[in-house]
Amino acid sequence: MKNTLFKSSLLALAGLSTLSAEQLDIEKDELKLGFIKLTDCAPLVIAKEKGFFDEEGLSVEVIAQPNWKQLLDNVINGELDGAHMLSGQPLAATIGFGTKAHIVTAYTLDLNGNGITVSNAVWEQMQENDPKLAVDQPPHPITADSLVPVVEGKLSEGEKLQMGMVFPVSTHNYEIRYWLASAGIHPGMYTSQDIKGFTDAQVELSVTPPPQMPATLESGNISGYCVGEPWNQQAVSKGIGVPVTTNYDIWKNNPEKVFGVTKQWSEENPETHTAVVKALIRAGKWLDATDESGAFLNREEACRLLSKPNYVGADYDVLKNSMTGHFFFQRSDKREMPEFNVFFKDHASYPWYSDGIWFLTQMRRWGQITEAKPASWYHETAKSVYLPDVYKAAAKHLLEEGHITESDIPWDSDGYKTATSDFIDGISYDAKKPISYINSHKIGLKDPAELDNQ
């Protein structure tokens, strides 16, 4: 009886991946993971829905959280085991900007995936300032240069242009700041007294949870925002705003979200952590799988899953835009953007120290880190938060089980990406020299150069 059953189930399994030869000795098999309604939570959703968690012997519940603060609090107080986090969150929590707790990450969920959207009124003014933009498909990248007169016009009326971002330590905050500052617009500094970051601001950036961005833009409280998908495409489909640029243009292949857990949790459940990362790596690889012509194999199915109301819940057609590699900048301006969301390829999911250091340099640049720190501090902090060893351990298991290939993982890397100048303003970033990078920006704090050698 048992034997026949086994045979039939084996038949059912044929064609699917084989079960791992040796399962990890997980400490905890029922997990609760939190996420925010954004397309880049996809690896978590896929790992659950495609059974990658199940295959690791994990029974996982994936729960939507109302905002980034609550998500972080729930991870810290133990209600959640881990969560989809902004790259800056584990770093900021660890150094004690905002809620203090040692959070670590062993997996980068995705690269890119954000856009900056401005209201129709601002877009019209930008078009007037720069006639090149007044066509159906304006040339890219669009810098904030044409926004300067709008900001100045507002200032002369005694007002400041209001824009939205999703969290003080979010990628979005640093990206919209980068974009504005690269055109000479001052987005404001954080100081120990001013935790809203309005000091000296020409444009005031305030926090709004991602799903509420389009509604806030429509109500006129803000004139633009920087947010992840699908909330830029939503603005286009509802006709309330125009995405002017994506973070792919601001910094090509920038790190976006990570999978964060508390250090304590990671230490108490090392094997579980590895098992979760294993499932996530498989999910990432599944999401980025392409056929020979480079077309995504699984993204449509992923969109279908994400559009369920308990996950992202937005319309399938809206989600599909950016996920399947194209992006509507206006209704008339649809462009191919195959790398709008990168989940796995080119070692995207590896927890690079250099990514962490970039966020730390931005925190220092805008005054969130209130005192000058030596370069060694940047390296140590990044190393206390990013855990490539867990990632590599998980990858090793997957390699043995045949789910990934040798070249998928940067086995011998020291954790630093090579220096790059793929930024909108062409400034070069070398993670080995964080202080000179901070000093290379026109707007922002400057630190004594000799700190780079300490």
Next chain:
Amino acid sequence: MANKSIDTIKYGLLRIIDVSGFTIFDPVVRLLFGEEPAKQTSKILKYIVIPTIFLFVCIWLWASIAPTHKTKSGQVPTPSQVIETVETNYRQYEREQEKKTAFLTTGSERDAQIKAAKERLKSLEEESKAAQSELTKVEESSLTEIENNLAPFKKEIEAIAAKLKTLTSSAKTEQTALADAIAAGTAKPETLIQAIADFETQKEALTEKRSELNKQLTEAREDPDALKAARLRANAVANEIQHTNSVIDHYEKKNREYQVNELMTKADAAAALASSSKDPKDILKAAKDQVRNTKKIEDVQEREYAPTSTVFWHQIKRSIFTVFVGFVIAAVIAIPIGMMCGLNRIAMACFTPIISIFKPVSPVVWLLIFQIIVGAFFPDPENHPLFVLSSTLPFIQDLGVNPAMVFSACTVAMCAVWPALVNTALAVSSIEQDHLNVARVLKLGFFDRLFKIIIPSSLPLVFAGLRISLGVGWMVLIAAEALSSSDGLGKFVWDEYQNGSSFSFANIIMACFIVGIIGFFLDRLMICLQRLVSFDEDGATV
């Protein structure tokens, strides 16, 4: 004799109607038993038929106004769209049930079900192909349609651009000529200023017109309704396919029995290896594996299906449970304190400032306060005895009691406590002095006085207060759940708002009706209780 039993039934029914507060059905019952048909018919006409017609008129108004009111966030859903979302939501519940059955099915039944599901999948795939080809057709035709619609706007915009160009160049020549003339002394400076001002107004008018046209152009680019409908159809089939695939998955590799079998074969293999191998290392490893597998098999055997929470019936049940927990907390606090205040003027004076200050505070503030205070009691929610206990109790275990639920319930209690408290105090302090005098004459002890006189005579008002409390609690709960993301109807509404899909608006309106209907029945429940403890017959009608 027969008459008498009919009367018993009749008055029994009337009593039920009276107690439950549905007195509008009173004439229906009387009419059925043939009591004064003319009078009852007129009552039915006045209090049942006319209100029903009024309701239908309201629905008709909604149905006819909704489609004309478009916002950027979407159209106001019509009643039929709302009914459709009820169906969709119910379908989601059914889908979860299907997956659950699939997860638990065993033996030959499983094989049969897999076969059936695969057949269903085949027919669905054909349906999907048809829907897809239909969609591409509609897409193509709507593309040309949009292009055609756009053409006149584009032409006009181009014309305006050309006009602007000529205007600018002619104005430029005119202005330079005038400036030259002024320099030569043949013209007055005012004419130049006038010319420039004229040019500016003309230019402004043209740009304004252009931006108006641009707006219309963007609107004209919106997908036509036929395309939207075709997309919806294609998506519905695709969703069903995905669901069927997932059900098959739950019959196959996610099935509990299958997982157990899988582990058992592994355990057997390990056992075989342990007994046959000569290498001590292998033996050790195999033995370890065996222990591990046995434990795992036990775990998997006990594993339950982890359902996705759906509004039917999980979220509804959880909300009702939370509101009752909060309500009980409120009642337990309010009634004793209220009685104390009613009996003792000093106690009343002590509590008055507290009541007056905290009564008007918004539930949102209470929620944030409780989130911090209550959170401190549960440093490790997983192992806290309260939650461990609640996960073993019948009925409650499925609801998933967690700190979020506790502080939602506390918020409900904090807001619901006031009406009950104030009413109890009022009820106790307004007990007739004669009753108390009788107690004094009889030399009743405190507890006798409390249980024989004070509680019985204050009960109707106390219950009136509790009824208001439950109403307030229910209202507050939805807000508390939305904010704390404690699973329930409030979270459903909030999630839908955040989802921003084309169904969200209809879902929110559906939730509005569900909340209203449940609130109505909770209120009726309290009326029943109130009626049961009242002495006077019509002291507590609506």
